[in-house]
Amino acid sequence: MKLKTKSLKLKTSGFTIFEILIVIGILAVIFAIGLPISWNFYTAYQFDSEVNTFVAVLEQARNSAMTNRNESPHGVYAAPNQFVIFQGPSYAGRDIFQDRIFTRDGNININGPAELVFASLSGQTASTTYVFSRGQRSANVYINSEGTISF
Numbered sequence: 423m424k425l426k427t428k429s430l431k432l433k434t435s436g437f438t439i440f441e442i443l444i445v446i447g448i449l450a451v452i453f454a455i456g457l458p459i460s461w462n463f464y465t466a467y468q469f470d471s472e473v474n475t476f477v478a479v480l481e482q483a484r485n486s487a488m489t490n491r492n493e494s495p496h497g498v499y500a501a502p503n504q505f506v507i508f509q510g511p512s513y514a515g516r517d518i519f520q521d522r523i524f525t526r527d528g529n530i531n532i533n534g535p536a537e538l539v540f541a542s543l544s545g546q547t548a549s550t551t552y553v554f555s556r557g558q559r560s561a562n563v564y565i566n567s568e569g570t571i572s573f
Contacts, residue, residue: 472530476505480538487543492520495509496509499536500537506523507521530556532553544569549566551564
């Protein structure tokens, strides 16, 4: 007589700990390679954004002066953590209620005069250069005596 035996097959599903460790290791290598690349991209974008913001602030102050807004000269003050568009002959002699404040990244160094004033109607100012720097990156913003801004 033959005995029939049933063989029990264990059905297992899922991943072994070894497979999970391999996947975690591969992801760690990918992140280790990608993080410096993405960080450099972020800092480059942040730097370019800071320069573009400063140029836009300069252009806004110059336009306000040229349109003779409130019959007053307008200028830009570069503080450590903000740009201020002010109305008046100087930052110290400004009308504080007319200030327009724009935040800036304090980690980006700006070398140049702290304030720049554009004359009413003409937009003329003193010729100057602002130098932005952070690590290996640098950019120059030029303002000529007619108030033309180039970077």
